[in-house]
Amino acid sequence: MKLYHSVDTRSLRCVWLLEELGVSYDLDVVPFPPRVKAPEFLAVNPLGTLPYLVDGDTKMSESVAILEYLLNRYDGGELRLTPDEADYGSWLNWMHFGEASLANIQATILRYTLFLPKPQRLPVVGEDLSVFLQERLKVLDAGLQGKTYLCGERFTAADISVGYALLLSSLFGYQKYFTPAITVYFDRLQSRAAYQAARAKS
Incomplete structure (x- = not known):
């Protein structure tokens, strides 16, 4: 592989x-x-x-x-969660939330505010989508209340999906939108040995 x-x-x-x-x-x-x-x-x-x-x-x-x-x-x-588990739908939703609702929005913001040549940039797109990003982070904050991970006390691949999106936020200055619960959660994810090993790959 x-x-x-x-x-x-x-x-x-x-x-x-x-x-x-x-x-x-x-x-x-x-x-x-x-x-x-x-x-x-x-x-x-x-x-x-x-x-x-x-x-x-x-x-x-x-x-x-x-x-x-x-x-x-x-x-x-x-x-992972399996279809017979009560939280399976929630787990699957968080798996895709990390990309569709968080990382993809940030990638679009970055494209139109940073990565394109200056004449092609559209700051208004970044401003508009930044509001969307903040709204989606509020959803994440609500989902984390009273929990260690997105599926309660159980670390799963949904945390990996969302955790990458939070890393992207931290790399490009969007960490300013994190709530205290998101900050604590992201710190917890970064403390995992597998996360640190993955980031060390270069």
């Missing part, structure tokens, strides 16, 4: 989970953005996006889908 990765991109979710699972894997670290700095990567993934997982004949490019694949393929145990 090989995972293509670039430091602090969405592929961190996958590295983090692999470290939590203790699964053997090969890591191919490519410079970011690979479309510009590693054009040979386009022969592997024509989209030029990260992560990219190759596991035998299986090839995947969506980070949360890769989390679900790894959990099911390599026995996620306590890191």
Whole structure:
């Protein structure tokens, strides 16, 4: 199994989970953005996006889908909930919330306020979506009340999904929107040995 990765991109979710699972894997670290700095990567993934997982004949490019694949393929145990568990729907929702409601919004903000050439930037897009981001962080704050993790006392891959989005926030100055509960939660996630091992991969 090989995972293509670039430091602090969405592929961190996958590295983090692999470290939590203790699964053997090969890591191919490519410079970011690979479309510009590693054009040979386009022969592997024509989209030029990260992560990219190759596991035998299986090839995947969506980070949360890769989390679900790894959990099911390599026995996620306590890191996943199963359909027969009462909180399964909530767990699955948080898994996708981390990308669809948090990371994707931030990526769009960054594109239109930082990554595009200056003449193409649209600060108004960033301002508008920043309001959306704050609203979604309020939902996260509510979901964390009285809990250690998103599924109560149980750390799961949903925390990995959301945790990456919070890392993205911290890297680009959106940590200012964190509530005290989110700050404590993110600190707790960062203290995990598997998280630290994943961030050390470069």
